Amino acid sequence: MGPLNIEPFQLFEEARKFQKKMTAGMQVLGTLDEVEFGCTEKEEVYREDKLVVYRYKGENTPVSKTPTLIVYALVNRPYMVDLQEDKSLVRNLLAQGEDVYLIDWGYPDLADRWLTLDDYINGYIRRSVDAVAKNAGVKKINVLGICQGGAFSLCFSAIYPHKVKNLITMVTPVDFHTPDNMLSNWTRKMDADLFVDTIGNVPADLMNWCYLMLKPMRLLQQKYVGMVEILDNKAELENFLRMEKWIFDSPDQAGEAFRQFMRDFYQGNKLIKGGLILGKHEVDLKNITMPVLNIFAEQDHLVPPDASRAMQGVIGSKDYTQIAFKGGHIGIYVSGRAQREVPPAIHDWLHARA
């Protein structure tokens, strides 16, 4: 007996259904408007260059006295944390009583070509943290770093431990040299200086293409064959397109910051090995003595779980908690499971350390 058990009729029926779905779907697609994102009301509390810090407004007054500042990655837009009503980390945290702020980095352009990691971490993040603390009338705040923003938050907390009450990291790489880290493998021998000196700011399209090439068959082909299945469902289709928008709505990367991130993090692995210098400060993870919650995704193809797990033992905190989420790098924000599990876990952990 062979591996296939497909009757010819069945095959044509499958093809017919596929064709029918596409025909119907095209008509639905024609009726859709541009998708919108971001569902939670917010107010601006701080602005500097292209950066804006927002405070989100929940339906109720926050119960938590310590505000939480979300530090998102530079490589994508931060509205992923507040994508739509039923897929919003922010909304769920607010519902739990947290007071949530977020840094929106904006879209760097040529004027930002020379921004360094020192500018980002000792400059933008520090001033954002100060602004949030001032706005809330507290001395210390909670910092929630996501992905690359998590790595930045670790650096910040190591340099300014007196400003951070609790640190939460989500899908954050700490060890950049785990054997399953594809991005790291690709960049390890590249000439970072030649790369940045040549192209300056790293174009968003190039970044997107690299991410797609991590799983080319799945992300460039299979996903869209799967899209046909939902073509006749307007709501599902809108969700799909919203995700598509987020995936490809990427900012360019400031050249100097990219150079240093590639050289010191991906190539030198200095965050964990030591020797990472940001301006006048050397980053020593042992200085991170505040409570730390580390959440990573078990099926993360961008930041392998081991890259995050490595945090345990290298930071100075004695109060370290880690949560392994069953899902991927994006699913940790937008999946149904994430909505049920992640915000309550963060809130409970913070509440115990309020």
Next chain:
Amino acid sequence: MSEALDIAQWAKHWETMARQAQSSLGSNAGQFSWPGSQPPSNPWAEAMNKAKPFVGGSQQSQAVEHMMAGAQGYLGMLQSLAGVASGQGMGGMQNPFASGFFPGMASPSTMNNPFASAMRDFGGQGARGFEQWMEQFTAAAGPMLDQAQQSLHAPAFGHMREKQENLQKTAQVFIDYQKQSARYDRLMLKVGEQSFARFQLKLAEREEPGRQINSARGLYDLWIDAAEEAYAEIALSEEFREIYAAVVDAQMRVRQQVQAEIERTCNQLGMPTRSEVNSIGERLQALRREFREERSQSDDQEELRAEVAELKRELAALKTTPKKVSKPAKTKPAAKSEKKAAAEEAAPKKVSTKKAVKAAKATNSVSKVDPANKPVADKSSKKSAREATSGHRGKRRKASASKASVTKQTGAASSGDFASKMARFARKSKSSANRGSTRAPSKTAKRGGSK
């Protein structure tokens, strides 16, 4: 009804349906640029291609383009399967991979390998136009590449020496890039081969009854799994790391060389160049950084001033608090101290930490806060002031009623709290002074000494 007849009927229905779709949705036969796959040479996929309508916003259009491209590959596979089924019956379907209906699977070559051409698009995606350069270069230099390579090492001389050297260098980086690209393509061919081998293994695992694949979609998904696994294995290898870096670096050298040529031309024409813009940008960023640093220091000083004022008030309050609470005269020094604090606010650098700590140690009594002396700082400072005063005062009153020793303990706790504040202040002053020292070393050294 025979099987062949049924299939023919289904096929007829299919074609009718495809025509209907085409006519109802318009005949906008847009061409796709699907990385790695050749335009399908089967009517099913082509019909779908022609059926692509013009849809709303840009997201939809992009998504539709991707979807159509994915669907083409999928429909191509379906049609191949159908061909096998109608021509050879189920016997032919037992071994479908032998016919090769997956993109990048059969007759792998650098021209139809999806992984290889994806890498070629890497340049095109990041900075458009790169592929056109390469095409132009290949068209111009390709036929006489060997001859060109020999001449690249010939010494340049005469008044065109510089120009000739630049041209030689440009040609060399193009050739290097082609070589590295070819290495990358060969590696990606390996992915194609290994995908195929892995797919065979996966199919073999499905021969057991109950595990057979019973849909075209199931077969397609299995192929994708096999291809991804094979790709991941190679993409995580040392070999990939080396070749990937080589091809990217080579591409950057080409870009850099072309940029340099353009700059030279622009210079001759008196036009601004990328280097000049970069130079201005770098200086501007340095100024922005310096400005922010200055402002940040000024903010720190403000903060420091506020803290000094708060400490002074507390100190004054501690001093004025009568050991016997009823003495009103004690409030006078507080006012004096307040004036002094205000004076020192204007010159916070002169505050002697040692003195302050000494004062803190010396002060062992519990304070009574004058409402007028309440700091105008933020909520937290008000709160901390309350905690540092009234709480201890309450405790002290209770304790003093019973045991003197407890009073002493409470007083010690209070002064300890104050001392820790002073120590924090000392650290802050020191760090502020140190920061200042980068700009005015001699003066700040003095200041540090005074501490």
